[in-house]
Amino acid sequence: xxxxxxxxxxxxxxxxxxxxxxxxxxxxxxxxxxxxxxxxxxxxxxxxxxxxxxxxxxxxxxxxxxxxxxxxxxxxxxxxxxxxxxxxxxxxxxxxxxxxxxxxxxxxxxxxxxxxxxxxxxxxxxxxxxxxxxxxxxxxxxxxxxxxxxxxxxxxxxxxxxxxxxxxxxxxxxxxxxxxxxxxxxxxxxxxxxxxxxxxxxxxxxxxxxxxxxxxxxxxxxxxxxxxxxxxxxxxxxxxxxxxxxxxxxxxxxxxxxxxxxxxxxxxxxxxxxxxxxxxxxxxxxxxxx
Ligand SMILES: Nc1ncnc2c1ncn2[C@@H]1O[C@H](COP(=O)(O)OP(=O)(O)O)[C@@H](O)[C@H]1O
Ligand SMILES: [Mg+2]
Numbered sequence: 001x002x003x004x005x006x007x008x009x010x011x012x013x014x015x016x017x018x019x020x021x022x023x024x025x026x027x028x029x030x031x032x033x034x035x036x037x038x039x040x041x042x043x044x045x046x047x048x049x050x051x052x053x054x055x056x057x058x059x060x061x062x063x064x065x066x067x068x069x070x071x072x073x074x075x076x077x078x079x080x081x082x083x084x085x086x087x088x089x090x091x092x093x094x095x096x097x098x099x100x101x102x103x104x105x106x107x108x109x110x111x112x113x114x115x116x117x118x119x120x121x122x123x124x125x126x127x128x129x130x131x132x133x134x135x136x137x138x139x140x141x142x143x144x145x146x147x148x149x150x151x152x153x154x155x156x157x158x159x160x161x162x163x164x165x166x167x168x169x170x171x172x173x174x175x176x177x178x179x180x181x182x183x184x185x186x187x188x189x190x191x192x193x194x195x196x197x198x199x200x201x202x203x204x205x206x207x208x209x210x211x212x213x214x215x216x217x218x219x220x221x222x223x224x225x226x227x228x229x230x231x232x233x234x235x236x237x238x239x240x241x242x243x244x245x246x247x248x249x250x251x252x253x254x255x256x257x258x259x260x261x262x263x264x265x266x267x268x269x270x271x272x273x274x275x276x277x278x279x280x281x282x283x284x285x286x287x288x289x290x
Contacts, residue, residue, distance in 0.1 A: 002063055002155045002186050003028050004049070009058035011048055011210075019044040020055065021210035031182040033201035033218075034190040035282065041210040042190040043083050046160050049188075050080050062156060074156070076105065079149030083160035083190075085141070093120065093136075093144060094129040097151065104152035119147040123177065139170035146177060156186040163196055175200050198278045206285050213285045221281045229280050230271035231261045249283040263287075 004027040011020035019041045034042050047053050049060055051071035060067050067074040089096065097116045106112045120126040123143035128136070133144055142162055149157055159178065163171045178187055179200045191197060197204050197218060205215040214221065229249075234242060236258045242248055246262045253259075261274060263284045274280075 001029055003061075004156060004186055004188075005059075005061045006049070007059045007061075009045075009048065009060065010056045011044055011053070012056045019210050020048065023058075023207070023210070023212055025205060025212065025215065027186055027188060027203070029182070029184060029186055030202045031179055031187045031189060031200050033197035033204035034188060034207065035192070035194065035197050035204055036190075036207040037192055037286070040192075040208045042192075042207065043160055044210075045207075046080075046158050046188070046190060047082075049074075050078055050158055051075060076152075077155040079151070079154035079157040081142075081145040081149045081157075081159040081162055083164075085145055088132070088134040088141075090132055090134065092130050093125055093133050096133055096144075097148060100148050101151045106152050115151060119150050122150075123147045124173075138165040139167065139174070142166060142170070142174060143177075146174070150181065154185060156188075157181065158188045160190045161192070162189065163191065163193065171196075194279050194282050206282060208286060213288075214281070218278055218281075222276050222278055225263070225276035225280055225284065227273070228263055228265055229261060229274040229276045230264055230268055231259055231274045232268075232271045233257045233259050247284075247287065249280060249287050 006023055006025045009020050009023045012018050023045065034045070036042050048055050051067060051074055055068060062074050065073045094116060097119070098112060101112045101115065106115060117126065120129055123146055125140060125143055125147065128140065133141065136144060145162070149159065163174060166174060175196060178189065181187065189196065189201065201218060204218055206213045239251070239258065239260070242260055246264060246268055248260050248262050250261045251258060261280065262268065262271065267273070
C-alpha cells in the first residue's frame with residue numbers, strides 16, 4: 001500500500017497570491033478525485049506534490065519519505081500528466097516514449113521495449129507508433145500522455161484535468177484505463193467535472209479558493225444529503241425571493257419553466273423531494289463557500 005500524506009500545506013506565489021491554504025489530505029491506493037472549479041488551486045496543488053514548486057510551508061510525505069526536501073524519491077516513482085503538456089518534438093510516438101523511459105531510469109533496453117509495447121497496446125496506440133505525436137488528435141495525445149505517465153512502473157500517478165478536450169467516448173475509454181490501473185497505485189485525478197469523479201473515484205475532495213471544503217467517499221457524501229434536497233417549479237421573477245429565504249443550489253429551465261433545487265433539512269412548502277446525486281453535493285458545498 002502506498003500513502004501520500006499532505007499536512008497543513010500552504011503556497012503563496014511570488015505576487016502574494018495564496019493558492020494553497022492549509023490543505024491536509026491522506027491518499028492511499030485507488031482513484032482519488034480532486035474536484036473544483038477553475039482557479040480552485042488544483043494545478044497548484046499537483047505541481048507542488050510532484051516537486052515542480054516548493055510549498056511556502058507544510059509537509060508532503062510519500063510512503064513516509066519527505067518529498068519536499070528529497071524530490072528524488074517521488075520523481076523516481078511518479079507518473080505525471082500535466083494539464084498543459086506543451087509542445088511535442090517532431091519524433092514518433094515510439095521514439096518519444098523510449099526517450100522518456102531513459103529519462104525515467106528504465107536502463108535495460110529489452111525491458112524498455114517490453115514496457116513501451118505493452119503501454120502503447122494498452123492505450124490503443126500501437127498501430128500509430130511510427131506517427132509523430134504532434135499529428136495526433138486530442139484524445140490520442142491524452143492517451144499518449146497516460147502511456148508516458150505509466151512508464152517505469154510508478155507508485156503514484158497524477159493526472160491534471162486529463163479529460164479536458166476529449167469527446168464523451170474518448171473520455172470513457174480514458175477513465176476506464178485509469179481506473180484499471182488504480183488498484184495497485186495512488187491515482188490522483190483533478191477535474192472540474194463531477195461526471196469524471198462520479199463513477200470512478202473511491203475517494204474525493206472538493207476544493208475551492210485554495211482550501212479543502214469536503215472530503216469523503218462519493219457514495220457517503222451523497223447519502224448525507226438524503227431527505228435534504230427539494231425542488232419546485234417557480235416563476236422566474238420569484239427567484240430572488242426564494243434565494244433570500246432558502247439555499248438554492250441549482251436552477252434549470254425545463255420547457256421554459258424555471259425549476260429550482262434547494263438544500264433544506266426540512267421540506268419547504270410546495271417543494272417535492274429529490275433523490276440526491278453528486279452534483280448536489282458539489283453545488284451545495286460550493287454555495288456554502290462562495
Ligand atoms: N505562478 C503563479 N503565480 C501567481 N498566481 C498563480 C500562479 N499560478 C496560478 N496562480 C493563481 O492561483 C490560482 C489557482 O490556480 P490553479 O492552481 O491553476 O487552479 P486550477 O488548476 O484549480 O484551475 C488562480 O487564481 C491562478 O490565477
Ligand atoms: Mg488547473
